[in-house]
């Protein structure tokens with residue numbers, strides 16, 4: 001049987017996207033899948049669908065603090081969160097960061113995984129800004145990009161090519177039915193199947209005929 005294309009639509013402002021991202025990064029070496037990262041803009045999805053960040057409902061916000069802490073431990077992803085984080089997040093835009101990530105996708109996609117992870121690390125583990133230029137430069141440095149290349153990407157983020165690519169990817173996610181993130185689209189049996197949430201990857205496995213080995217699977221020796 002051929003490999004299943006699995007697309008992950010994500011934004012680094014979304015902590016649940018980080019969880020889904022890390023689990024899929026682990027499973028790409030175990031399942032018969034081709035994993036494709038699709039950096040998109042959560043704000044655009046929210047606006048187009050009329051959705052709102054879940055923590056805007058205070059009781060859900062309270063629950064999410066506990067949920068993320070437990071999920072981070074269980075999924076072995078160093079996400080940490082405090083009540084003041086929600087305020088911090090609601091006031092910040094990830095547009096610059098997502099344009100920067102889009103620019104790397106268009107030029108040197110081999111850095112996409114590391115760069116995205118470093119943005120999550122900074123925002124969701126170290127609780128530092130990712131919207132200012134200096135913050136983006138710091139993240140790029142941690143991902144191993146040279147300062148010349150970082151400058152080239154910074155010059156690109158205001159170009160119509162990068163803006164349009166991010167817009168198109170976001171529209172594609174919406175076309176698949178996304179209303180939040182992570183949005184995972186598996187192309188199976190000639191059709192796209194949308195899964196919402198880092199907690200639906202077990203279900204994804206079932207639908208594409210793969211085995212769910214928990215969020216931290218050990219790689220079978222035959223695949224090493």
Ligand SMILES: N[C@@H](CCC(=O)N[C@@H](CS)C(=O)NCC(=O)O)C(=O)O
Nearest residue numbers: 014015016054180181182197198199
């Ligand atoms: N249960 C999901 C929750 C995912 C989630 O809440 N994602 C946020 C962004 S971090 C979102 O887009 N929510 C939209 C919604 O819940 O309608 C999971 O475990 O991943």
